[in-house]
Amino acid sequence: SQQGEEDPQALSIQEGENATMNCSYKTSINNLQWYRQNSGRGLVHLILIRSNEREKHSGRLRVTLDTSKKSSSLLITASRAADTASYFCATADSGGGADGLTFGKGTHLIIQP
């Protein structure tokens, strides 16, 4: 079953605007990660936030985590056409180990020039 659920499923904005995507999950986590997938490609890791962190920045990316609400958001500032992609949140549960990540269904982001 899916752990993370992204919202919205699709988002279309103008270049230069900010894009916000949300992720909700169900169980306790060790960390939450965001990945990007360009059309026809594999997923690429963007950023990781640990369960004891509330906010993290990386370049134009800002991620927040609210463990009490079991939710996270990804903000991309000053969007560019190259940001057009699908974005997935993924959780590593608090059980740890080698059993990988649980992914949501993704948000498809379109940046219009």
Added chain:
Amino acid sequence: DAGITQSPRYKITETGRQVTLMCHQTWSHSYMFWYRQDLGHGLRLIYYSAAADITDKGEVPDGYVVSRSKTENFPLTLESATRSQTSVYFCASSEPGTGFGANVLTFGAGSRLTVL
């Protein structure tokens, strides 16, 4: 080339045939994974491996077999392909990060499989 390589990138087969998707990584990562990606389902874990000769089932293992005789290779076999196994398959690898369960995955480019 350094990285994680999947082959074939595209495969068309018929129902009932055996198909093997290959995955090779050059980082000597301990952990390797197979996911399938389908519209409406996102990515779902099929099998994973913590080390050579150690494999375990993920969320959707039925109809699939894996092996890991060498750290760098993690082939996925569909023993008797069915139409429901038409999908894009991604291999990934990782090392355990600092801190419990902090794995960051590196993905291959994917193998698109069509079962007729």
